[in-house]
Amino acid sequence: MADTTGSGKTAQELPPKASLAGALTDDVVKLAPVAERVETELSRLPKAVEKVPHELVKLPTTAVKQLPVELASTEAYVEAKLPMIEALPLPDILFGGGVLVAVVILQAIGMRLLVGRFDKRAQRIEQRSGWWSVDLLLGFTVFRMLGLHLMSIILWSAALVYGGIIPVWAAAARFAALSYTTLGTHRVLSDEWYMLSPIIAISGMFTFAWTASVLVNIVGKCNELRALAREARHQRRDARSQATVTVPPGDPEAGASGAGASRTW
Numbered sequence: 001m002a003d004t005t006g007s008g009k010t011a012q013e014l015p016p017k018a019s020l021a022g023a024l025t026d027d028v029v030k031l032a033p034v035a036e037r038v039e040t041e042l043s044r045l046p047k048a049v050e051k052v053p054h055e056l057v058k059l060p061t062t063a064v065k066q067l068p069v070e071l072a073s074t075e076a077y078v079e080a081k082l083p084m085i086e087a088l089p090l091p092d093i094l095f096g097g098g099v100l101v102a103v104v105i106l107q108a109i110g111m112r113l114l115v116g117r118f119d120k121r122a123q124r125i126e127q128r129s130g131w132w133s134v135d136l137l138l139g140f141t142v143f144r145m146l147g148l149h150l151m152s153i154i155l156w157s158a159a160l161v162y163g164g165i166i167p168v169w170a171a172a173a174r175f176a177a178l179s180y181t182t183l184g185t186h187r188v189l190s191d192e193w194y195m196l197s198p199i200i201a202i203s204g205m206f207t208f209a210w211t212a213s214v215l216v217n218i219v220g221k222c223n224e225l226r227a228l229a230r231e232a233r234h235q236r237r238d239a240r241s242q243a244t245v246t247v248p249p250g251d252p253e254a255g256a257s258g259a260g261a262s263r264t265w
Contacts, residue, residue, distance in 0.1 A: 089195055096199035099159045100206075103152045107207045110148040111214055114141065118218060125225050134225045141218055145211050152207055153177050156200055165193055180204040 118141050125133045156176035157169060166172040171187070178185040179200035189196060 089192070092193055092195035092199065095159075095163065095193075096196050099156060100199055100203040103155055103203045104206060106152060106155060107148065107210055110144075110151070111210065114144050114148070115214065115218075117144075118221075122221055122225060126228060131226065131229055134222050134229065137225075138218065138222045142215070145215065149180075149207060149211070152203070153180050156180060156203075165189065165196070176200060 118137065121137050125137065153173065153176050156179075157173040160166040160172040160176060161169055166175055166187075166189075175185050175187050175197075179197045181204055182201045185197070188194075
């Protein structure tokens with residue numbers, strides 16, 4: 001006899017087709033609002049993507065403006081514990097210190113490239129010494145140093161503009177240049193950023209001192225190249241003088257032989 005017990009239990013355990021269809025219908029009904037929300041979000045996605053570049057442009061200004069507000073409680077707590085800290089506001093130190101570090105890194109990269117270029121040109125001049133080559137090398141090196149400092153001023157100007165502290169590029173560049181060179185400016189920033197001008201001046205002193213030390217070494221190397229050029233000139237002059245035979249006065253035979261020798265040379 002065939003065992004129908006297992007098949008009977010399986011048939012009893014399986015749910016009817018009507019209940020399965022009802023469960024599927026309920027799931028579809030529940031998924032309908034979810035699908036509508038997904039479709040709505042996808043329709044909004046292109047507009048959100050278009051707004052991203054504009055939001056990224058506003059990000060530095062927003063962050064700099066929110067910096068004093070976010071640090072207000074911390075600054076108040078520190079000032080309560082240490083009253084002397086009122087002379088060093090935290091927003092100025094964080095924002096100005098960050099840009100100062102960026103300027104120093106820019107100076108380091110520029111100086112490394114500048115010195116490497118100078119050394120290569122100096123090696124070529126050593127092989128073929130010349131007065132004008134040394135002077136031109138020194139002039140171009142000083143011009144590159146000037147460009148490096150102007151790039152630092154542009155970096156400070158960009159920080160002022162994109163930070164919303166001085167929105168006009170011309171005014172920001174003027175303020176950055178006068179502060180960077182420690183000349184001073186009549187423009188006074190708001191109370192939140194009154195220490196920013198001294199920080200810019202400190203960055204200028206750092207970079208100018210660095211440039212001066214490198215320039216001293218470069219001038220010393222140029223003096224060595226000029227000494228080599230002078231020595232090479234003396235050697236060429238001595239070689240020409242040795243090639244010329246000196247004729248004693250009043251000795252026609254010596255003169256004739258000297259003339260022949262000079263013609264031979």
